[in-house]
Amino acid sequence: MPIHRARYPADWEDIAKAVKEATLWRCSKCHKQCLRPGEGRGLNRSERALQTLTVHHANFTPEDNRIENLIALCAPCHLSIHRGSRGNVSLGQLSLW
Template sequence: MSSNRYPDNWSEIARAIKEAAKWRCAKCGWQCIRPGEDTSHLSHSERMTKTLTVHHYNRVPEDNRPENLVALCTGCHLAYHQGGLSNVSPGQLSLDFLLQVEKRGKRKKTISK
């Protein structure tokens, strides 16, 4: 991610989007880590999985209109950018993602734009 394309107040913009989403992924519904939440019992991998990010629908970091931004967990954000593909064995990422969604007891939601 090239940070020079993001505005100086990106942290505040991203936090507002995450707070509006109540720290839940808009795609899978995963409850992500809130600021100040104790994560000492989580492994590094678990913390990364439960990290909420902000995605630009049009993939233009300078376009920070609220309607262009959505809160996504790291797994959904990665899948959205890679179109479900990755540099691991074919099907591995999507299978892992489906298992995570199944464990959460949530149905996958569709995000589009």
Template sequence: MSRTRYSPDWKQIATAVKNSSDWRCSRCERPCLRPGEKPPELTLSQRRVYNLQVHHYNFDPSDNRLENLAPLCSSCLSSLTTDSDEAIFHLGNYHSFRDNTPFINLKKNYY
């Protein structure tokens, strides 16, 4: 996936999504590490599990509609397949393109 498909303000958008979820995975609700956090009891490989990333439900990094974004821990993100219907199935409790209901409202925090 080309980084040029991400909008110039992607870092700000991703940070707003993570902040709005209180740095928790929207699928498993695992608390994730914030930038700069390095608990001494966790090894580097253990810290990677607690890395929060922002997923595009439709796998299009240029589509930053709030209802298309979800904060996911590394484990949950890696469990998704590249089939968008499968992704909706895995995350069905949190978002549905069928009824267009976002799981999170970021307008007050970012836009």
């Protein structure tokens, strides 16, 4: 869900995948089983989005990629954390949910 891609390291996709794999593709907040790469065929875009695992920076700083700062969250839980916070999600993104 990067907003300002320049704030993320070049290997962000690898870092995020490692965090997701460490949780066995489960949300750390609600424990929902999320889709692994290649899964979700036959689901519509909204259904896939609800089951997508993302990686959240606990301190809201995309440059801080220490493992203890990264949390695997399903997209709905990730957006709920950013609602009303000082996070980096725009109002337009929140309205998608």
